[in-house]
Amino acid sequence: MSKELNLWLDDLLKDIKIIQFKRKNSRRVRIDIAPEALPALLELLQGRASYVHLSAISCVDWIEENEFELVYHVWSYETNSLVSAHTRISREPGVYLSVYDLYTPAAFFERDIHEMFGVYFEGSPDMEKFILTEWNGPPPMRKDFDSEAFVNQTFNWEEYHPQWLKDIEAEGGGITTRPEDVR
Amino acid sequence: MSDISYKDKGSILGPFKSLSFFSRKPVTEPFEPRIAADNYRGFHVNDWDVCIGCSTCQKVCDNAAITMIKIPGLPDDPVMGIRNERPAIDYGRCCWCGLCVDICPTSSISLTQEYVHTCRENELDSYFILPDPNGMHNKLFPKGWSKTGDADLVDLERQPMAEMEPQSRSDNFDEIVDGFTKQQAIIEASRCVQCGMCHDSCPTNMHAPEYIRAIWEGDAEEAVRQMYRTNPFSHVCGRVCTHRCETACSIGRRGDPVAIRWLKRYAMDAVSDERVREIAAEGKADFVSGKKIAIIGSGPAGLTTAFDLAKNGHAVTVYEALHKPGGMTRYGIPEYRLPYDRLDADIDVIKSVGVRIECNVRIGSDITMEQLRQDFDAVVVAIGLQQGRSTRIPGSDHEQVRASVDLLRMITAGESFDVPESVVVIGGGNVAMDIARSLARMQKSQYGKVAVTVSALEDFDHFLADPEEVKEAREEGVVILDSRGPKECVIDKNGKLEGLTTLGVISIFDDDGRFAPSYDEVDEQLHHGGMVIESIGQMSDISLFGEELTEELEWNRGRLQADEDGVTSVSWLWSAGDMVHGPDVVHAVADGHRVAASIETYLNEGSSNNE
Amino acid sequence: MRPENYEAIKQPPSNEFELNFGPNHPGIEGNYAFRVKLNGDEVLSARADAGYLHRGFEKLMEGRLWIQNIALVPRICVPDPVPMEVCYSLAIEELCGLEIPERAQWLRVMQLEMSRLAAHLFAFGGHAATTGMYTPMFWGVADRDLILDRFEELTGGRVYSIYNIPGGVRRDMPDGFLDRLGALLDYLDSRLPDYDSLFFRNQVFIRRARDVGAMTQEQALKWGVTGPNLRATGLAFDVRRDDPYLAYEKIDFDVVTQPGGDALSRNLVRRAELKQSIRILRQVIKHLPSVKGAVRCPIPNPLAWNVPAGETYTRVESSKGELAYYVVSNGGDKPYRVHVRGPSSMHAVQVLEKLAVGSRLEDIAQIMFSLDACPPEVDR
Ligand SMILES: Cc1cc2nc3c(=O)[nH]c(=O)nc-3n(C[C@H](O)[C@H](O)[C@H](O)COP(=O)(O)OP(=O)(O)OC[C@H]3O[C@@H](n4cnc5c(N)ncnc54)[C@H](O)[C@@H]3O)c2cc1C
């Protein structure tokens, strides 16, 4: 039964024009699809092909291409297989549609992506801050946010100067390479 | 024990069962620190005698917890690949992952079975520790997490190098070594831990970490760019360098050093000659200085000096006595180790930055030194060591007793001579191997069989030639005898050379360490040969200076006196390469750079004085 | 939110009022908070407030070499760290096409089940404490410590073992390890009846937990619930069996379910899984000695390791449910992106918010612990 479903899915998806379809193995399928067609695809996968579990939505910042990639990982408990549907949206303004009405878990992932990448999901139930309640800087997971620089500007490192180091310095030795020099 | 059913109503009395625990003996933790597991990842200890200060631990540390500290008094020897630095750990950052332990090329660092360090607020300095072999609280706990065979993150094995089998190489001068494929080069380059020991040990301080990294990144052009920062003889060095870098390589402490020389060769071969010329020309001065420099000798020392000075906008002319430029890299090193077209490629690059090379001009006879002095702003003599030394044993003045460098030069120049059916070589160094193996090839192709005997003073434990040379020579049919001292070149009554008699060596040096071989007179052998070749060292032909200049110059035991920068006692004259320093190509290159820099300063000072 | 930024909640003169529950509260797992609206002690709504444990792991990982992250990932889930290491390693292995040795696969299964046992002991002990029963908590934590002893011996670390590495594991087991593990399993086996009489079959617990925080299977599926919480609604799904990895295909174990979907069912599932994990570990002990060979395949120098460009979504079954890593490489020596799908990100947020409604204030802690919500996994 699950095999047939898989075959059926392969056939079905091959017919849709705007998408690219790649079966990675018997339990993993990758689909690349235009953003305007993705909700329909998910509806199809959920309603007609038993992919009822939204495992996660992942966001990737392809800053050089000025795009965000959104990946919807959906799982079918019937065929025991995972479809990862990839789509790309423009980084500016970074707005997309919520799939909350299809998948309840989307609310969490969309809120997270909004907070971390600044992508706004229209129709998502809750775009409020969640983890970074007191953060007013740029969405930190964006590639152009340099967290190390932020830390160095914001915090002081502990400066150690133990006796053994003083002794070595007295003999003409001492620190040659700090860890930050080799990063 | 079956699972509990959802319908199970449970029991209200069940919990009372635990009352029975009242009768159990309580668990008491002893006050003594408990013993940690054998593998525990506690605090660092570092065996300072083994640690070489390579700072690889610092690079792998995921928490930027390691600072390198220079400690005066510890050995500091770039040639051996040892720095007087040791890692110190910030326990405010360390997470005790032990990656430093697993990567350490020497296995010097490990973690102990100690659990606890704490302190009062005003003692935060105690979190910064310089691990030594003694443990951090004046008490040595047993080692916990240390390097084991299955845990090594360093790849100890080198990529195999494909080469010709002895049968197919023994009658021709084709290059033996194939060179790395791209895939192999990337894997080999990936073994590097970027410690920079190679850079420090290299006479010309090649940027090996940088070019290895570039090769690993698949960017051979960048690798070439890094090489040309310090070495215009990169094709040559990629093939025949004595690779001190590999001796210093920290991976070589426990495994095969990274094949730095072959990586250099790979990158040079991977980039087209034309592209190499463009890269080499980067940074060339866009003006003409109007200064003229003459360089005598087109070996690596002379040509490197020329390359640097030409790039700085000076007019450089190199005079070479022989037909073609290259010096010993052409007329000494045999073609099976260094194909001429690769040497030509290096020299073409040097010419392309504007160096003029005039061959077939012997200074001293064709042009005098005095003339050069008049025509040029500075003169460099880099004439190498062209004359073979003689043993001066009886019979060594026979015409069939020859010098190895003369024969090697003839072979390169294509000058014909009668290849003897059997030959004896005196000497145990790399030059002896070169001539022995070259003649073996010629014998094999002319007579179908090899009859070359090498007789060396040293025993195999103290041999001068590289082990690979010895191995390959034997594979090609050369017979190598160790601990034999030359006694006499035997000449029969018709005046024909019969061979060489040798004596067994008792010792080579006297009690004061001076060279004074003593022989066992009873242990005498005759090695038949229609030719005896002396290969016991070379010297400079200094006749070019003429009497007056020779007088004026300072000498040091027959060698021209020149400082590190090649400055001689005569203001307009510099000297570089084998004739003053030696002993190999990369030293000659390093010398060339120093001399060029010194001349540059001289010229600048001169011009500012004139203004 | 920092305390100084709390605004005093103005209480209307009625039974309805709001309460900050957490972030430092014995009834909260980790540091986590709820803002609860109450009518008397009945919960009208609950809103999760996270971020107290946000360490920015996903961002940090983008700035570190592939291998350096092995020391980072276990910290994402304190009580059950091993699945983090394994899942991350599996992802890299897939991207690199590394074939890990069979012995390493079994060693990984071994650690995963040891970690599951430790986590489940923690979970039921914690649950007991929320209902005022502290002895089971002490027992659970004390017995977990014995597992940590074995971790210390195997991996050099008690909690964060950092034992897995892309390509396998970092070292082979010490001599005699399996014997000592076997002895520990015998001990834990003998403890199960104790746990039962004190807790799982204790009428006080059963009556207290039955119907609390209940969801139907339909709801669970809709809300993205996984792991023991999903199995407690009667659906027999387990990544180990249904999307198998490592050596799990060669191992016999039952995917245990319970019908109630409530706090009781969830605990009973975990109770049954203690037994299943012991069963799996016994098979490992039996089988492992016959699997000879290396514990790691050759891997490149960690300082010069470019992972081929690509992406993968790798899943494992953690003690809390479906754990997944979405790992993207652009061919460089550091990850381009790592997205961690912690199972608790579902049941510690939306699911808990929903289940709390209509329950009583004192049940919130119970619900949270019965769901085995792990805030550090949410915060990352
Ligand atoms: C057989 C042999 C094998 C070797 N193998 C290696 C090896 O594998 N690796 C390595 O690193 N090194 C090797 N060496 C050493 C290396 O070749 C030399 O160290 C290096 O070439 C020295 O460079 P140089 O520029 O000082 O002198 P040379 O290379 O000797 O060049 C001097 C040049 O000056 C010219 N010259 C001399 N007198 C005059 C004059 N009066 N007028 C004009 N021109 C003149 C000579 O013809 C010659 O071309 C080998 C040497 C020999 C002899």
Ligand code: SF4
């Ligand atoms: S890696 Fe090892 S040898 Fe190198 S500095 Fe660190 S401890 Fe010393």
Ligand code: SF4
């Ligand atoms: S144990 Fe890990 S964190 Fe500590 S110094 Fe070594 S590499 Fe750095």
